[in-house]
Amino acid sequence: LSTSTDDRSLQGRSLYFLGIYYERQKQEDLALDHFNRALVVFDPQVDRAAIADTLFEIGDIEIARSEFDRGIQSYQAAVTHPHNTPGETAKALDYLGYAHRRLGDYAKAIGYHRQALRTAEGMPTGAERASAEARARNHIGLCLRLQALAESPASIKLLLQAAHEERAGLAAIEPQSLDFRRQGYLQRALALTYLDLAVLQPADKDRQLKLALDAAGAALEIGGKMCDEEWRGVGAACAGGDPGAAWPA
DSSP: OTTOTTOHHHHHHHHHHHHHHHHHTTOHHHHHHHHHHHHHHSOTTTSHHHHHHHHHHHHHHHHHTTOHHHHHHHHHHHHTOTTOOHHHHHHHHHHHHHHHHHTTOHHHHHHHHHHHHHHHHTSOSSHHHHHHHHHHHHHHHHHHHHHHHHSSSOOHHHHHHHHHHHHHHHHHHTTTOOOHHHHHHHHHHHHHHHHHHHHHOGGGHHHHHHHHHHHHHHHHHHHHHHTOHHHHHHHHHHHTOOGGGGSOO
16 A cells, blocks of 8 residues: 555555455444545546446445345445446346345345346356356256245245256356356255255155255256365255255244
């Protein structure tokens, strides 16, 4: 910071990464201070991606604090930034959907994720489009699963739709991208959805459990590719899980 006063982009990135450091140290007030200072410094035309990332970080902290109005405001600012690319808009819409999923408003969340999916489908074919489509479908599936479990009795139809979205997300991303983390998210979501279906459909339990185990094993394998201990743990937990553990009491 002491040597970058004439370079707005470098100064903004320095403030941004200091914010990341403080966030990881759980010093959230300091993190927010640095993120907000970065927003003032960045050039709106040159640093649009960095501005979006900063707004996402601010939103994440506010959502984690249950300050949903502030979090949504930050995500909304990312959606409406005048210099967005389609990929940045799609990502921002998914963040908005995530906020509403945390609030339990699954219908509104799905609406934002479907907007993100339409934006992704309008992008040129390639890895960026594949990742954007997979992310949106992953989140749609997550919302459908939670919506299904919130109903009484729980909806098999919505769970089947959730599984369809997760499979479609995998179909979009696997041939196009090395985004292993997104593939892991999709496989984990599939594993949990198949576990739910195993509980709800006793006559089809063995098949659904096999599908759940296959998806969990794929998540475990992806964790190995990433050399990521957290993901290996996630995959192992899914693979060794009790179907009833995925079911709300």
